[in-house]
Amino acid sequence: MTTTRLGDYLRSRRAQVAPPDVGLPEDGRRRVPGLRREEVAMLARISVDYYLRLEQGRERRPSPQVLDALSEALLLDDDGRLHLYRLAGMTPLPRHEGSIERAVPQLLALAELWDHTPALILGRAYDVLAANTLGRAVFKHLHPGANLLLAMFVDPSARSFYADWETAAANAVAGFRFLEGARPHDPRIHDVLRTATENSREFADLWRRRDARGKSDAAKVLLHPDVGELTLRMHAFDVRSAPGQQLIVYHAQEGTRTADALRLLGSLAATRPGHRNGSRGRAS
Incomplete structure (x- = not known):
C-alpha cells in the first residue's frame, strides 16, 4: 500500500483519540485503538473516500480548510497542527483570526523584570499589544492599543522621534509587506493597510515599491523629548506560543549616555501610578 508521511501522521493521530474524547460513543467492538476512518471523515466533514486517499498517499495537497478540520477532529494542539x-x-494560517489578540501574560511578566531594557510585544499587524515599563517610557507614542505602522505615518510626533524618519518609515513598510505576504487574508492586516493608504501618500508610495523584509537586528537613533538622543540596538524575536507576534527588545551599551538616560527614564516611570499596567488586547 502506498503511503506518505502525511498519511502516516494522520493514521497515528487517529489511533490516539478515544471516541468519548470527541463526543462519540464507545461501542466496545473496535479491532484497533482510536477512531475509525469513517469517524474522522465525519468529524472533519469530508468524504470517507477523500480521507482514505489522504491516509494512503493518493491525495497529497489538501486545502487549508481540510487541514484545519482534521486538526480539530484529531484534537491537535498548535504544534501538532x-x-x-x-x-x-503548506504554511498554516493563524488560528482564530477574528478573535481578540493578546500578549502572552508570561512574556509580559518576564519583560517587566528588565529594568534597563525597553521591550514591546507586537501583534501580527504591528498592533502594540503590550510594553514593559521602560518600553512605555521610551516609546510614548506607541502605547498599548496603538499600531506601529499607523503611528509612523499618521502621528506627527513620530517624525521628530526618529532621527532618520525616512529610513525608519521604509523599514516599517517593508516589514509590513513581509507580514502581509505571510497572512494575505488577515482582516486586521487589511484594515491597517487600508487606513495607512487612505491617510498617507508617503506610505502609499513606499507600499508600491514592494520591498519586503522582516525586522532585523539594527541600531536605532531616537530623539526622546525628555532625555534627548538615544542610541539603541534592536532585536526582534518571534513568539513561539503566539504565532505572528513579535517581542522587540532594545538595549544600550553599558557606560554610554544612552544607558544612563534609560536608567533615568526607568526611575521616573517606576514612580508613576499604575506603571505596571502595560497590556491590552486588540480586536482583529
Whole structure:
C-alpha cells in the first residue's frame, strides 16, 4: 500500500483519540485503538473516500480548510497542527483570526523584570499589544492599543522621534509587506493597510515599491523629548506560543549616555501610578 508521511501522521493521530474524547460513543467492538476512518471523515466533514486517499498517499495537497478540520477532529494542539501543515507542504494560517489578540501574560511578566531594557510585544499587524515599563517610557507614542505602522505615518510626533524618519518609515513598510505576504487574508492586516493608504501618500508610495523584509537586528537613533538622543540596538524575536507576534527588545551599551538616560527614564516611570499596567488586547 502506498503511503506518505502525511498519511502516516494522520493514521497515528487517529489511533490516539478515544471516541468519548470527541463526543462519540464507545461501542466496545473496535479491532484497533482510536477512531475509525469513517469517524474522522465525519468529524472533519469530508468524504470517507477523500480521507482514505489522504491516509494512503493518493491525495497529497489538501486545502487549508481540510487541514484545519482534521486538526480539530484529531484534537491537535498548535504544534501538532503546524506539523500537519508542514507534512502537507503548506504554511498554516493563524488560528482564530477574528478573535481578540493578546500578549502572552508570561512574556509580559518576564519583560517587566528588565529594568534597563525597553521591550514591546507586537501583534501580527504591528498592533502594540503590550510594553514593559521602560518600553512605555521610551516609546510614548506607541502605547498599548496603538499600531506601529499607523503611528509612523499618521502621528506627527513620530517624525521628530526618529532621527532618520525616512529610513525608519521604509523599514516599517517593508516589514509590513513581509507580514502581509505571510497572512494575505488577515482582516486586521487589511484594515491597517487600508487606513495607512487612505491617510498617507508617503506610505502609499513606499507600499508600491514592494520591498519586503522582516525586522532585523539594527541600531536605532531616537530623539526622546525628555532625555534627548538615544542610541539603541534592536532585536526582534518571534513568539513561539503566539504565532505572528513579535517581542522587540532594545538595549544600550553599558557606560554610554544612552544607558544612563534609560536608567533615568526607568526611575521616573517606576514612580508613576499604575506603571505596571502595560497590556491590552486588540480586536482583529
